[in-house]
Amino acid sequence: MTSTALRSRAWKLLEMVTTPLLPSDYLDLVSPLRAGADLRGRIEAVHPETGDAATIVIRPGRGWRGHTAGQYVRIGVDVDGVRLWRAYSLTSPTDRPDGRVTITVKAIPDGKVSNHLVRRARPGTLIQLDQATGDFVLPRAKPAKVLYLTAGSGITPVMGMLRDTEFDDVVMVHCAPRPQDVIFRGELHDLVADGKLRLTEVHTDTDGVLDIARLDALVPDWAERETWACGPAGLLDAAEKHWSDHGVPERLHTERFRPTIVAAGDGGGEVTFSTTGTTVDADGATPLLDVGEAAGVLMPSGCRMGICFGCVSPLKAGAVRDLRTGEITEAEPGVLIQTCVSAAAGPCDIER
Amino acid sequence: MTAIDPTAHLTAEQIEELGRELDAIRDEVIAGRGEKDAAYIRKVIGAQRKLELASRAVLLFSMFPPAWVIGTAGLSVAKIMDNMEIGHNILHGQWDWMRDPKIHSTTWEWDHVSPADQWKHSHNELHHTYTNVVGKDNDLGYGIMRVDEDQKWHPFHLGQPLWNFINACFFEYGIAAYDLELGKNLHKRRRKNPEFRARAKAVGRKIRKQVLKDYVIHPLLSGPSFLPTLAATFTANLVRNVWSHSVIMCGHFPEGVQVFERRSIRGETRGQWYLRQMMGSANISGSKAMHFMTGNLSHQIEHHLFPDLPSNRYAEVAVKVRALFEKYELEYVTGPLPKQVFSAWRKVFRLSLPNKKEPVVKTPEREKELVAA
Numbered sequence: 274m275t276s277t278a279l280r281s282r283a284w285k286l287l288e289m290v291t292t293p294l295l296p297s298d299y300l301d302l303v304s305p306l307r308a309g310a311d312l313r314g315r316i317e318a319v320h321p322e323t324g325d326a327a328t329i330v331i332r333p334g335r336g337w338r339g340h341t342a343g344q345y346v347r348i349g350v351d352v353d354g355v356r357l358w359r360a361y362s363l364t365s366p367t368d369r370p371d372g373r374v375t376i377t378v379k380a381i382p383d384g385k386v387s388n389h390l391v392r393r394a395r396p397g398t399l400i401q402l403d404q405a406t407g408d409f410v411l412p413r414a415k416p417a418k419v420l421y422l423t424a425g426s427g428i429t430p431v432m433g434m435l436r437d438t439e440f441d442d443v444v445m446v447h448c449a450p451r452p453q454d455v456i457f458r459g460e461l462h463d464l465v466a467d468g469k470l471r472l473t474e475v476h477t478d479t480d481g482v483l484d485i486a487r488l489d490a491l492v493p494d495w496a497e498r499e500t501w502a503c504g505p506a507g508l509l510d511a512a513e514k515h516w517s518d519h520g521v522p523e524r525l526h527t528e529r530f531r532p533t534i535v536a537a538g539d540g541g542g543e544v545t546f547s548t549t550g551t552t553v554d555a556d557g558a559t560p561l562l563d564v565g566e567a568a569g570v571l572m573p574s575g576c577r578m579g580i581c582f583g584c585v586s587p588l589k590a591g592a593v594r595d596l597r598t599g600e601i602t603e604a605e606p607g608v609l610i611q612t613c614v615s616a617a618a619g620p621c622d623i624e625r
Numbered sequence: 626m627t628a629i630d631p632t633a634h635l636t637a638e639q640i641e642e643l644g645r646e647l648d649a650i651r652d653e654v655i656a657g658r659g660e661k662d663a664a665y666i667r668k669v670i671g672a673q674r675k676l677e678l679a680s681r682a683v684l685l686f687s688m689f690p691p692a693w694v695i696g697t698a699g700l701s702v703a704k705i706m707d708n709m710e711i712g713h714n715i716l717h718g719q720w721d722w723m724r725d726p727k728i729h730s731t732t733w734e735w736d737h738v739s740p741a742d743q744w745k746h747s748h749n750e751l752h753h754t755y756t757n758v759v760g761k762d763n764d765l766g767y768g769i770m771r772v773d774e775d776q777k778w779h780p781f782h783l784g785q786p787l788w789n790f791i792n793a794c795f796f797e798y799g800i801a802a803y804d805l806e807l808g809k810n811l812h813k814r815r816r817k818n819p820e821f822r823a824r825a826k827a828v829g830r831k832i833r834k835q836v837l838k839d840y841v842i843h844p845l846l847s848g849p850s851f852l853p854t855l856a857a858t859f860t861a862n863l864v865r866n867v868w869s870h871s872v873i874m875c876g877h878f879p880e881g882v883q884v885f886e887r888r889s890i891r892g893e894t895r896g897q898w899y900l901r902q903m904m905g906s907a908n909i910s911g912s913k914a915m916h917f918m919t920g921n922l923s924h925q926i927e928h929h930l931f932p933d934l935p936s937n938r939y940a941e942v943a944v945k946v947r948a949l950f951e952k953y954e955l956e957y958v959t960g961p962l963p964k965q966v967f968s969a970w971r972k973v974f975r976l977s978l979p980n981k982k983e984p985v986v987k988t989p990e991r992e993k994e995l996v997a998a
Binding site: 275286292293307353355357389575583585 | 652659660661662671674675678717718721723724725727729730734736745746749750754777790831833834837838842843932933943
């Protein structure tokens with residue numbers, strides 16, 4: 274018998290020993306980061322970067338497959354007891370000797386996860402991880418000239434690149450409200466001092482928002498440079514138009530932060546039942562269970578009054594309102610809603 | 626279904642006001658749910674797993690009497706924790722708000738021969754929606770007992786103290802049969818129903834796994850301690866069954882708990898639904914440890930009002946709920962475990978016989994008995 278077959282038999286036997294739990298339920302108690310476990314990480318340190326940004330050092334579990342500079346990772350963090358998932362760019366180089374990775378998080382106003390990570394996260398905390406992903410990365414062949422165009426926390430994926438790969442000719446234009454808001458400012462200036470980087474800081478509080486036309490003055494040879502841009506949509510839209518107008522759109526690589534834009538309203542909205550491909554209009558007062566059934570979707574149901582949890586279904590997109598409390602729930606991976614006491618709060622997608 | 630309705634003094638407006646006050650209690654807990662509650666359930670789950678592991682490990686040496694006693698006691702407690710404070714409550718969706726896929730009503734499976742999803746249907750949906758409605762809520766006597774004077778007597782009921790005792794010893798199997806609605810489904814035609822067959826198959830699979838684990842694998846692992854370990858797991862299951870049966874009997878059977886007619890719930894308002902839960906449930910008083918070991922079902926009244934609130938909050942909710950009982954002059958049925966168990970068993974015995982002849986004149990004595998029934 275091969276060792277794989279042997280191991281799978283041994284595992285089967287172990288499952289009989291632990292039923293109805295799985296052996297991993299017990300192993301997780303002692304070794305949550307082991308190989309074969311669901312991918313997790315442990316926060317090992319939190320270093321403040323600016324008044325509202327911090328770098329989180331994470332020791333990933335054994336199943337971590339590494340990343341490419343510029344990629345992001347989705348992390349699941351328990352905030353006030355609720356698991357919330359967000360994506361953050363990796364800011365550590367890919368070959369960090371201790372195998373740790375870092376993300377750098379800027380606290381955004383009312384941001385549940387970002388504020389928690391920057392201000393309250395403590396070393397020792399376990400978080401959930403996905404594998405690194407994203408195609409905002411450097412090419413295999415080194416470009417001769419590079420431009421990084423960033424704003425605010427858009428600097429984070431680029432910092433991952435800067436720390437990972439050295440180029441002969443690198444220019445960075447970075448926008449932030451004030452000098453003290455520039456994340457990684459000390460390190461950037463060290464690179465400048467060593468002659469490894471030419472840096473232009475645009476301080477939007479005093480200089481105003483960057484007018485893309487100013488690029489000709491700031492970086493005269495911008496059109497010859499392979500450019501990676503990351504920041505708010507306004508900046509990226511302007512950059513895409515600018516590069517395109519000058520006939521070099523292929524030189525520009527952009528990464529957009531995609532905050533979930535949820536149009537939560539009082540008046541209901543268009544409800545999609547994505548598994549069956551049914552779409553209907555719903556008002557803001559009819560339970561989604563009734564909406565689905567009226568549209569001929571086979572909906573799981575139970576008590577129809579919110580107590581049995583027999584009707585819970587995944588909310589794939591949009592927002593719903595709890596008819597009992599008025600509370601709005603927005604779609605996130607893994608969010609299940611009770612369709613019998615939830616109504617559409619704007620367009621939404623139920624996986625049924 | 627008593628001659629004297631203990632809620633007759635309430636006006637419709639008062640009942641709706643009561644409903645609003647209960648909603649406010651619920652909203653307050655939901656607004657305050659957070660990190661502490663999440664930490665609580667994780668701690669309990671961790672403790673249960675460690676206790677079960679340790680007890681099973683000790684039982685590997687169960688041929689030594691002290692090891693047998695310690696291991697059996699530990700395993701009994703671990704099984705009670707698994708079923709009561711953890712399983713029952715997670716399967717109610719009490720911890721779904723954490724969005725942790727491992728501690729969720731849709732993924733949890735328990736150390737019980739009834740598969741979680743079947744139990745959720747019969748318990749969460751049928752029992753909690755139709756609490757104490759004769760003919761709708763099968764928890765009223767589990768279909769084998771008569772628990773109210775207004776239920777028709779049948780000679781079969783003469784044996785109900787015995788049925789109840791057997792049910793207590795093999796309670797998990799009783800629940801599985803009950804979730805399958807076995808009595809109703811054993812008729813020839815129903816037996817062939819594919820939906821029923823699928824469910825019966827699932828129960829069979831679950832029983833096989835459970836029996837294999839407790840009565841084959843673990844005894845085998847114990848080697849020379851095979852028989853003592855077998856006896857230990859049997860004892861632990863027995864203890865867990867008798868304990869949970871007792872706790873659950875205390876929830877709706879003690880004297881003073883009301884049952885309702887089918888037609889009384891037609892067009893029921895939220896306030897009336899709440900009121901039915903209040904009058905149809907009974908609590909057990911006792912220490913913190915006692916509440917924990919009952920899975921906080923000692924706060925049965927609060928649990929029936931708010932089945933999806935985290936169990937660790939029932940104690941604080943109980944204070945407010947009890948104040949409402951007083952405000953609206955309703956009877957809050959509660960008492961220590963021995964008293965409640967005795968009361969429930971007395972009813973089982975009493976109702977195994979046909980009702981005494983109706984007295985011709987309504988005497989105060991008779992009135993008292995009716996209120997208590």
